[in-house]
Each structure stands twice: as C-alpha cells, then as structure tokens.
Amino acid sequence: MSATFDYTKVDLYEVLGIAADATEKDVIKAYRKKALKYHPDKNSDASAVEVFHKLSKALEILTDPAAKAAYDKVLKARAAAKLRERKLDAKRQKLKHELEAREQAGITDEQKRAQAAHNLMAEVERLRKEGSALLEREASLLRQELQRQSEAETLPTNKPSEPMRVKIRWKCPKDDPTNGGYSSEVIRCIFEKYGPVETVVVGTKRNGTALLEFASSESSLVDVETETGFQTHPLTVTWLSGRPIEQETAGEQETSRPGPEAAKHKTYSAREEAVPNQACDGDFEELVMFKMRQAEERKKVVEPPKNAEGDT
Numbered sequence: 001m002s003a004t005f006d007y008t009k010v011d012l013y014e015v016l017g018i019a020a021d022a023t024e025k026d027v028i029k030a031y032r033k034k035a036l037k038y039h040p041d042k043n044s045d046a047s048a049v050e051v052f053h054k055l056s057k058a059l060e061i062l063t064d065p066a067a068k069a070a071y072d073k074v075l076k077a078r079a080a081a082k083l084r085e086r087k088l089d090a091k092r093q094k095l096k097h098e099l100e101a102r103e104q105a106g107i108t109d110e111q112k113r114a115q116a117a118h119n120l121m122a123e124v125e126r127l128r129k130e131g132s133a134l135l136e137r138e139a140s141l142l143r144q145e146l147q148r149q150s151e152a153e154t155l156p157t158n159k160p161s162e163p164m165r166v167k168i169r170w171k172c173p174k175d176d177p178t179n180g181g182y183s184s185e186v187i188r189c190i191f192e193k194y195g196p197v198e199t200v201v202v203g204t205k206r207n208g209t210a211l212l213e214f215a216s217s218e219s220s221l222v223d224v225e226t227e228t229g230f231q232t233h234p235l236t237v238t239w240l241s242g243r244p245i246e247q248e249t250a251g252e253q254e255t256s257r258p259g260p261e262a263a264k265h266k267t268y269s270a271r272e273e274a275v276p277n278q279a280c281d282g283d284f285e286e287l288v289m290f291k292m293r294q295a296e297e298r299k300k301v302v303e304p305p306k307n308a309e310g311d312t
Contacts, residue, residue, distance in 0.1 A: 008074050012058035015051075020072070024063050031059040164214040164242030166224060170233045172208040179207045180233035187212060190229055194220045217244065 013020050016030040037043065038052040061067045168187065172180035184200040187210055191197055195218030203209035214221060222244045229235035 007054075007057050007061065007071075008078075010054060011075065012054070012062060012071065013075075015054045015058050016062070020075070022062075027059060027062045031055055162242045164217060164221065165240040166212050166214075167238045167240050168210040168212060169236045169238075170208050170229065172233055174207055176207055181230055182210065182233070184210070190227065190235075191224065194218065194224045194227070211240075214242075217242070219244075 013022065016022075016027060016034060018026050018030045022030070034055050035052065038048040038055065040049055040052060043052075061071050170180055170182065172182075179202065182202070184202050187202065188197045188200045191212055191214075194214070196215035197212060198215040199211075199213045201211045225237045225239065227235055227237055
C-alpha cells in the first residue's frame with residue numbers, strides 16, 4: 001500500500017488536522033489521537049486502513065527535520081502552482097468576458113452604422129421623389145442673378161475710367177474768415193447743376209482753393225470750366241483728371257478763364273451771392289445768407305488790408 005501512496009500529492013498537515021507551523025509535539029499528539037480512531041485493530045472499515053497508513057507516513061516525515069523541510073518545499077511549490085493556475089484562470093475568464101463584450105459591441109456598432117446608412121438613403125430617396133423646394137428656389141435665384149449680370153455687362157456705363165476732379169481757385173484775402181463766401185456746401189451747391197458731386201475739399205492752409213470730384217460722367221460736365229461763381233470773387237476751374245472727351249477734342253486753348261460763351265452761364269452779383277444756385281434747397285440758402293451776413297459784420301469791424309488778393 002505504501003508503494004501506491006504518493007505523499008507529494010497529499011497534505012500531511014491536513015491528514016493530522018494541524019497547522020503547517022505545528023511543532024514536533026503537536027505532530028505526535030495529533031497522530032496518537034487519530035491513530036486510535038483509525039487503527040485496523042479497532043476500526044474494521046476498509047478506508048480506515050488507508051487513513052491509518054497516511055497518518056503513519058505523516059508522523060514519519062513531519063518528525064524528521066530534513067524530510068519535513070523537503071516536504072514543505074514540495075507543499076509550497078504545489079500551493080504556488082495552484083495560485084498561478086487560479087490567477088491564470090481568472091485572467092482567462094476576464095479575457096474571455098472582454099472578448100465577448102467587444103464582439104457584442106462590434107455587432108452593435110455595425111448594426112448602428114448600417115441603420116444610419118439605411119436612414120440616409122431613405123431620406124435621399126424621399127427628396128428625389130418629392131423634390132427640394134429650397135433647391136428649386138436657389139436655382140431660380142441663381143438664374144435671375146446670372147441674367148442680371150449678363151444684362152449689366154451689355155449696358156453702357158458712364159462711370160469714368162479715372163476720377164473726374166477739378167481744381168477751383170478764386171482771389172480772396174488771406175485773413176478773410178469767410179474765404180470769399182465759398183464753403184464746401186456752397187461750392188457743392190454751385191456745381192451740382194453740372195452733375196452729381198462726390199466730394200468737395202476746401203483748402204485749409206490758404207484761402208481761395210478747393211478740389212471737387214464728380215460722382216459720374218455727365219454731358220453737362222463739358223461746360224464746367226465756364227463756371228464763374230460769385231461776381232465779387234469769380235472762380236477759375238481747371239480739370240485735373242477725368243476731363244470729358246468732348247471738351248478735349250475741341251482744342252487745347254486756355255480754359256482757365258471763362259470766354260464769351262460763358263455768358264449763358266449765370267454770374268452771381270453781390271446781391272445774389274447768397275443764392276448761387278437756384279437748384280439748392282432752403283437749407284443751403286439759409287446757410288449762405290448767414291455766412292454772408294457774418295462776413296459783412298466782420299468787414300465793418302476790421303478793415304481789410306490793401307492789395308489783399310490771394311496768390312493763386
């Protein structure tokens with residue numbers, strides 16, 4: 001029986017019912033107690049013989065220091081192997097669960113993507129059958145815009161290729177606070193009869209100069225150089241850029257001073273200087289009248305110097 005007994009696979013401490021750190025006395029005491037119960041002369045059960053044999057082997061090994069040390073190493077190695085196996089089994093179980101979860105999630109994601117793609121195709125098909133009102137409206141607006149651009153390209157334009165600017169000069173005393181009665185509003189009012197005025201800039205460093213730019217080319221601009229403004233301070237108008245072609249082809253004679261043909265254009269008298277252009281509205285007229293009254297009052301207080309004509 002001893003030949004078939006593999007004690008390396010049996011926990012001898014468990015056979016005796018003691019702890020692994022039990023002393024030799026504990027081993028002997030436990031053996032005696034168990035041996036009385038399972039001795040063949042007292043217990044005729046067939047299994048009692050095998051138990052008694054294990055008890056005898058446990059007493060033999062655990063009471064010998066060298067044999068006990070060797071047995072403890074085998075027991076520890078077996079326990080470590082079981083622990084590794086349990087950990088491995090737990091890891092395998094975890095990996096198995098994770099793999100199953102990923103497979104399930106993959107199936108779910110694939111189902112979601114397939115459902116989303118199906119829904120998209122269904123919406124596209126619905127739009128194709130019903131037609132998109134927004135798309136039709138945008139297409140109509142696009143056609144209208146293209147037609148408008150095409151028509152605009154064929155229409156003639158009177159926008160000049162370069163700014164239509166003139167320089168305006170008049171003789172004026174340097175210390176005249178009214179600048180001869182000409183302000184940007186007054187100049188604009190005078191020249192608006194020739195065409196829309198874009199900008200008027202009156203000189204600030206010296207009296208008697210201004211720059212004017214027209215907004216667009218008009219046929220009446222050919223006569224702009226004949227404008228004389230107020231009779232007391234007549235204007236001299238000179239083109240700087242954008243001069244109408246009709247005026248250029250008539251000759252390169254001096255146009256800085258008005259000729260006889262200018263008689264058809266109005267020259268304002270001292271009494272009429274407050275209203276240089278009948279086309280002006282009431283606000284301009286009141287403004288000019290107010291400035292002229294101020295100028296007259298200043299002349300009464302300060303006598304203008306002799307030879308006060310400004311240098312052009």
